[in-house]
Amino acid sequence: MNSFNSALGKNITFVRPAYFIISGFSGLPNIKYYYVFLCFVYVVSVLGNTVVMAVIYLDHNLRTPKYIAVFNLAFVDLLGSSALVPKLLDIFLFNHPYISYNDCLAFFFFCYTCLSMQVFNLVALSYDRLIAIMHPLHYHVKVTHRFMLSLIASFWVFAITAILVLVVLLTRLSFCRSVVINSYFCDHGQIYRMACNDYTPSYVLAKLLIALFFVFPLFFIMLSYVCIGYALSKVATAQERYKAFKTCTAHLSLVAIYFIPLVTTFTAGPGIHPNARIINLSLSSVFPPMLNPIIYVLQTQEIKVSVNKLFTVRKDFFLFNVKKS
Template sequence: MNLFNSALGKNITFVRPEYFIVRGFIGIPNINYYYVFLCFVYIVSVLGNTAVMAVIYLDHNLRTPKYIAVFHLAFVDLFGSSALMPKVLDIFLFNHRYVPYNDCLTFLFFCYTCLSMQVLNLVALSYDRLIAIMYPLHYHVKVTHRFMLSLIASFWVFVVTVVLIAVGLLTRLSFCKSVVINSYFCDHGKIFRLACNDYTPSVDLSTFLALILWLPLAFILLSYLCIGYALAKVATAQERYRAFKTCTAHLSLVAIYFLPISLTFTLMEKIHPNARIINLSLTSVFPPMLNPIIYVLQTQEIKASVKRLLRIRGKSKITTNK
């Protein structure tokens, strides 16, 4: 409670607005086409991630620690897309820019939770690849079903706790100035900067939330340096290629998540605010759409599983017709 109370001055009366106004994309011609495009991306994301989850669930050969993490990534992508996109489309496509105060904080909670879990899930997949290549003989001892489930559960507890604290700090702020959020959703940083009392604790927590993004990237890069060093010791080029090929899907996911957002934050002051908002919105919606496509196209086990399930279904149809 002391942390929350420090965000308030002693003589400040709370001013909680009835609603926030999500400003979003202003002055962009034909912006409705972009919203229709986002709707298409959302539909593809839902279908693709549902398909990946169904394939892993139906094929017992894919019930390994690695595919537990892949299943969880598909689940988080599906959950995150469903938390973000319907509300964004409702706000902008149907011009419902007035978002009630409590709804906005709830919207923020689910968006930040899912975004953080997407990033931390890449850490779990990175660790899986690191152990599989550097310690192949001990892989089944070090990376078990229980370990992967415990790792994912600990990520959930950590992320939910941090984001709940972020939302709790926002409830201790008084909004006596503007209620216009200059973003495409209820963005944490854009909200606390609207407050008229001290929001230093929210600034500090915002820095910590940024670390949830960049520290996983540092771990992933370090793990691939170790993988590269281990592969350099492999005797033949064919063995190196075969081992590295198992990492291509994960590397593609890492690039899709981190390159656009890194570029956006690097050029933050040099690009137009509307361009920045569009870039960030694409960074939020593209990875959930592309992840299932990448895993289906680049992972031999899933391609083989899809073919096997289709073959079994085809045989069952033939048997039924007979």
């Protein structure tokens, strides 16, 4: 291995395979039913997130800092689902497990960027709720349109830059052994562990980004709700506490849907069956984009009112044109 690394350093040539083989769901019984389910999930995700984005865009009353973050979350969910699910179905449902080297890196980049932005959007929404409940009189001063747009733009720049660095590090690896990725997409950990030269930079950066993209955001969200709970305990009446906490239920539901499957899978460690791990992680990737718009439409009064208003206007416009004709 050392002689290989030294030769690699002198010649600066990297052994890059023509393709990788993604074999994550192979060997699972009745797996085609799961692919049909994924088709349903994808259709609902596209329709739901498109509706949420359209409602926020069309209703000027929803152009607040909070709904800027909600709009971005819907956009990220739509983009992430479109990057992952159609390719996943092409690989496994239509039996095209071979993916070219460059396509695999692009697949990895879009999936990881969208997954990272989902977390950062939850952080932005958590901060919004924290300020709204702890400092209601200063909310419109502290959480402005400009602040929220700057925060989300910073998250996008950070996520794209970090994932691009991961991609660049992968291009510095040589693959002279297996090219089979035992996952449902081009999983970073699965790829760099197949390298036959030193993958320490990829390993170290992966651990760092897990902390930055997963551990720290989860800690911030949990801490923010501890502060929210403390602030609500100071509120005079139970009715006021309930009314204030109700504004957080949609966000709390999103946090639970996103983090609980991941925490459960990673805390199980090597004890979890590889197939169970792949199913759990794939569900944690495709479920939140489907459920997020449903939760916001059902649990957020402003969006429910806006949806009803928009459909009423469209219905009245349609009936007027029918009578006119």
